[in-house]
Amino acid sequence: MRWGVVILLMVGLLSSVAITQPVQAAITNIGAGGCPVNTIVGGDNVVQNGNFAQGAVGFTSQLINRGDGVYPDDNNGGGFSIQIGTIVYPPFETNPYIYGRSFPGDPQRDVPPTDTYFYSNPSAANYQAGNGRVNLWTQTVAVAPNTTYNFFAYFDNLLDPVKSANGAADPIIELRVNNTSVGTTVIPKTPDRWVPVQYAFTTGDNVTSITLKIDSLTNNTFGDDFAMTQINLKQCVSGVGVAKFAFPPEAATHNGVEGFRLEYWITIRNLGADPVTNLAAIDDLATVFAAAEDWDVLELSAINESGFTVLTVNPAFDGSSDRNLLATNQSLGPGQSARIRLVVWVNPPEGPTVFTNSVQLSALSGNVVVTDLSMPGLNPDPNGNGDPKEDGEIGVTVSIFSPYQTWVPIVTR
Numbered sequence: 001m002r003w004g005v006v007i008l009l010m011v012g013l014l015s016s017v018a019i020t021q022p023v024q025a026a027i028t029n030i031g032a033g034g035c036p037v038n039t040i041v042g043g044d045n046v047v048q049n050g051n052f053a054q055g056a057v058g059f060t061s062q063l064i065n066r067g068d069g070v071y072p073d074d075n076n077g078g079g080f081s082i083q084i085g086t087i088v089y090p091p092f093e094t095n096p097y098i099y100g101r102s103f104p105g106d107p108q109r110d111v112p113p114t115d116t117y118f119y120s121n122p123s124a125a126n127y128q129a130g131n132g133r134v135n136l137w138t139q140t141v142a143v144a145p146n147t148t149y150n151f152f153a154y155f156d157n158l159l160d161p162v163k164s165a166n167g168a169a170d171p172i173i174e175l176r177v178n179n180t181s182v183g184t185t186v187i188p189k190t191p192d193r194w195v196p197v198q199y200a201f202t203t204g205d206n207v208t209s210i211t212l213k214i215d216s217l218t219n220n221t222f223g224d225d226f227a228m229t230q231i232n233l234k235q236c237v238s239g240v241g242v243a244k245f246a247f248p249p250e251a252a253t254h255n256g257v258e259g260f261r262l263e264y265w266i267t268i269r270n271l272g273a274d275p276v277t278n279l280a281a282i283d284d285l286a287t288v289f290a291a292a293e294d295w296d297v298l299e300l301s302a303i304n305e306s307g308f309t310v311l312t313v314n315p316a317f318d319g320s321s322d323r324n325l326l327a328t329n330q331s332l333g334p335g336q337s338a339r340i341r342l343v344v345w346v347n348p349p350e351g352p353t354v355f356t357n358s359v360q361l362s363a364l365s366g367n368v369v370v371t372d373l374s375m376p377g378l379n380p381d382p383n384g385n386g387d388p389k390e391d392g393e394i395g396v397t398v399s400i401f402s403p404y405q406t407w408v409p410i411v412t413r
Helices: 002-020 124-129
Strands: 027-031 040-042 079-084 087-089 098-100 116-121 134-142 148-157 172-177 180-186 195-203 209-216 226-237 240-246 250-254 257-270 277-282 294-302 337-347 353-357 360-365 368-373 397-401
Touching: 027 180, 040 368, 116 134, 134 226, 148 172, 172 195, 180 195, 209 226, 226 368, 240 360, 240 368, 240 397, 257 277, 257 294, 257 397
Parallel strands: none
Antiparallel strands: 027 195, 040 226, 079 116, 087 098, 116 226, 134 209, 148 195, 148 226, 172 180, 172 209, 240 257, 250 257, 257 337, 277 360, 294 337, 353 397, 360 368
């Protein structure tokens, strides 16, 4: 009898423990704004054939594959078609109103250009079968537990904004991760451009795979023609930024030759909340000064001032055979900045001359390679949002030499 009481108590205790254990969600939805502030997308794209360069492989769709390079007419059942480059449809119209074009690339998210894309054109029967929803693309991918990712793709409304202005619907796109939606996005006819749609989330414990979906909720066959390409799933990681500032040239003699002294300040910053390691800052002076009569590196040093972490510079840097400004194994903690002084002597050619220069920065954020191309000035991230690759935050540093001579004619009589 006593043993029975003990057993019952033990069972009750174990049951209580099992019930109170926390339940781990498969994903935590961060939202449609993309990677959180002070992080950027980085690393390899986990999605297979996201630019459709391999054709209609690596994914499933509720739409019928009508074949490559054809018009998936919704009056004949709709469907999708993999297209290449510029297209004009419908082929049987005297005044066609559907135009497709190549994707130009997105430097901010390290996405290259591509000529191939998925042309979506569901039929009324497709929408009816899905109660207004049509799954265009589904793929299951491998992920790491407790890791933040950004799921994003690019969409282009294919309808001419003038010819289709009267009553044509705009495509409505929804991204889903494990059937969790980030909400819907309308792809407008104006402005006529490729539009990124994104969905950031964090995986839970023991999550090693997830299912990604892209659906059309347009529910209108007049206007739902659109293209999509460069479907990506990349990690959200700490970014790095670099800026390069040029002081005005100063006349200087080097080894008995007249020329100019150029001083640059290179500012390097960890823009995230995690350490970055294996910093490399490549400055290709041989290409920059290829048109010069002569040039030489006079000084490379770390600036030791308040607010800056001192990095070790590369004593072998010469801007030609060795182009890395930094020694090996350099790192920056969260939010840390470093500044380097580079002094170059140059003998420019005769006439007005412009030298343009950039520094290519790379580092490891965890096990992910992150990069940046310098912008002119002292601040790698002027708007302070942790993403140094936005419009206006990349550009060359310029040095201008404009030697003018005034000739006064002498008249003899």
